Amino acid sequence: MAQVALEGIHKVYPNGFEAVQTCSFVIQDGEFVVLVGPSGCGKSTLLRMIAGLEDITEGTLRIGDRVVNDVDPADRNIAMVFQNYALYPHMTVAKNMGYGLKNRGISKTEIDAKVQEAAKMLNLTDYLDRRPSQLSGGQRQRVAMGRAIVRQPDLFLFDEPLSNLDAKLRNQMRIEVRALQRRLGTTAVYVTHDQVEAMTMADRIIVLNGGRIEQIGTPKEIYSTPASTFVASFMGAPPMNVLNATVSSDKHVTLDEGLELPVAAPAASSGPILVGIRPEDLTLGEGTTPFDVQIVEELGAQRLLHGTLGGQAFSVSVNKDHEAGTGTIPVSITPGAVHFFSREDGFRI
């Protein structure tokens, strides 16, 4: 168990591509941190640098009290779970799990005990003598988890470990992984492009975009006060509505198409602006703002209404007991639930 500290970490590939811009953050001991972002945002590169599979161009990486920039991956006392499991196809489940321990000169009886214990924890006891090819996707995933936990590492690294599973299994494993990490109390860094995984699993989320950290915060902070339109639209499904608007000198907020929104304008700003409203922060059938509904999506627990507000694409989500049809209906905006962003750089005002 350990704290992980990144100081001025920077990655440039030999071909000149800057995968990760200079960044610094500290992951606390026992914390579950999720790196989330679209593909190519640098989240995997960051994780692989922590693992030692990728060189660090610049900066200092500490695991515990130790600077590990030049330490071999095997000597960093970490364990990694890969997207495609990366099990050794020629070894049995037990050997797969014990291989890392064997190389540290741990006695055979002790390895067996640890493998048994991990297998019990993961319901793999009956499969210890099987080869990975004889297991289902979910079982392979468990073996990969088992391989990570038997080592009792300082740090778990997860590289999109659930993305090869079907949706139902993914939800189940999500909970299992989180529960396991809680129980063991091991620091964990988890990479995903799935914002639901990020929101549900993380103690803290780091949102990345184009090699840059957009925001670091708890799931609640990220959701309720997104630092930029990127974070606002990436985190949350359906994404936040972002509208082009203008703040007049007398503090009225008007959409570009002329519709005035009944919201309090930000104090420090005037001129062109972006207004963000989450789909659930609206009430149908009240207020004065006309919302033109074109499509209704049935989600079971909710209904999603897609259409336009003042000529700009807009979505509203309502409860299942709320009848909804197409056509124009008035909506009211929940007070205080409106976000303002700069139109120049997309950052929060």
Place this chain on the structure above:
Amino acid sequence: MKRAGFTNPWLPILLLVPQLSIIVVFFYWPAAWAIQSSFYLQDPFGFGSTFVGAENYTDIAQSIEYRKVAWFTVYFTAIVTFLSLSIALLLAVKADNVLRGAKTYRTLLMWVYAIAPPVAGFLGIMFFDQSHGPLTRFFGFFGWDFKLGVDYFDTATAMIIVAVWKQIPVNFIFFLSGLQSIPRSVREAALIDNNSGFRRFWDVTFPLLAPTAFFLLIINITYAMFDTFGIIDTMMKGEPGANPMTLVYKVYLDGFRGNDLGGSSAQSVVLMVLVLVLTIFQFRLIERRIHYT
């Protein structure tokens, strides 16, 4: 599974005829002829033959010279197979790690594959030439008076070197593609599990290469035993006297130089049985083991 059927029973036979006729003309017919003539003593000038029963076979079994050639074939095959496999594997592992200029490096290594065995043998003769050969001179520095085609051991060494050199590219290509088909993440998992590159290779990489390696082992044994004929023929420069040779070469030598067609046929029947055993062994083992997925 759905089975496709032919409405006309003659059509499948018709479609098989070209393939079958090739096998019959170039394999079964000569093979049958060899088995038959191995029981006869042929007149060297073609004036008929006498049935001698198994005498040709007992001759082989008792011949000291045949035993000597057989042992040389065993050593030659073992050494050529071992060296060409291990050197190719080493080169493939190194090539797999090369990031810059990888293509050039691979192409250069594969070129040798395009050289015909007799040409390879001829290049060997030039390298080991008594007065001008660079390798002869090189050995001379260490006080080794290398005599190709005169000294049994020296000729054997030269044959092995050329045969190995000729076979490395094939093995290299297979090993390299085998290495590249190992998932990157499996190697990375090993990187996290084990800090010794040497142990990682033998624990993870090599077992995953085993199907390739076993296939190549059979291919290389066959190569060393049979396909090196051209190299051997060229390098002994038509003077089989005191020079080493393989069993296949002896079949040719006894049959076409010594005009002992019966004895030569008996030898080729022995080789045929050997190939048969090797093939069965290969299929049995390949089917049974070494496949993981």
